[in-house]
Amino acid sequence: MSNTRFRPSDLGTSSGGGSKWLGFCPVGVLDWQDKSDQFDWADVYLVATLKVQDSQYPQEMKLAGSFDREPNGNIKTCTLLKRLYWLFDTIGFDGGPDVQGNMVDGDGNSIDLVNHLNINHVTDTLNPTTDYLAYIYKEQGRKDPTKTYTTVFPKLVPNTAEGKKDIEGYINFMKSKNLIKEVVEGAVPPTANGGITQTQDDSAPF
Helix, strand or coil, X not given: CXXXXXXXXXXXXXXCCCCCCCEEEEEEEEEEEECXXXXXXXXXXXXXXXXXXXXXXXXXXXXXECCCECCCCCECCCHHHHHHHHHXXXXXXXXXXXXXCCEECCCCCECCHHHHHHHHCCCCCCCCCCCEEEEEEEEECXXXXXXXXXXXXXXXXXXXXXXXXXXXXXXXXXXXXXXXXXXXXXXXXXXXXXXXXXXXXXXXXC
């Protein structure tokens, strides 16, 4: 009798329960975009297109916000700055914003951030690797609470046991502070007439 464990390939690797494309999922970055020019309030609006392991549909991770500034206009410690450096440290980018908020490389040279990331920090689209872990979940619509949307929390970690422990702890902390508005699987979103609203299919693009 064989003692080899039985694990079909279609089980996936997500640990969040429900769809195998929800929860803590291995991902790779296919593309970066800058949408800050579309929003007056945004100093940064990075959009990373993610390849999710075993899924044919990409997901978008959005990291957006404005810098907190000193009276002289220099940026200071804030949530946006912390999230940027969490991301940059994970993907191995040694640059970041200067004191005015302009992006520079590790040598202090001014750069087009998205162009630099697309050259140096993406996976091969023909043979993508999933070097990171992301947390993907269903979120209730803010403008229309009867709808739910697939959301990627703006934090990547290395696809390692240590990385998974890191992101699990952080996501649990964010949930404990009610900073992640996750829709519980099986819950029916509220509707104006009390009817049932169908949510998006897990396998469909959002």
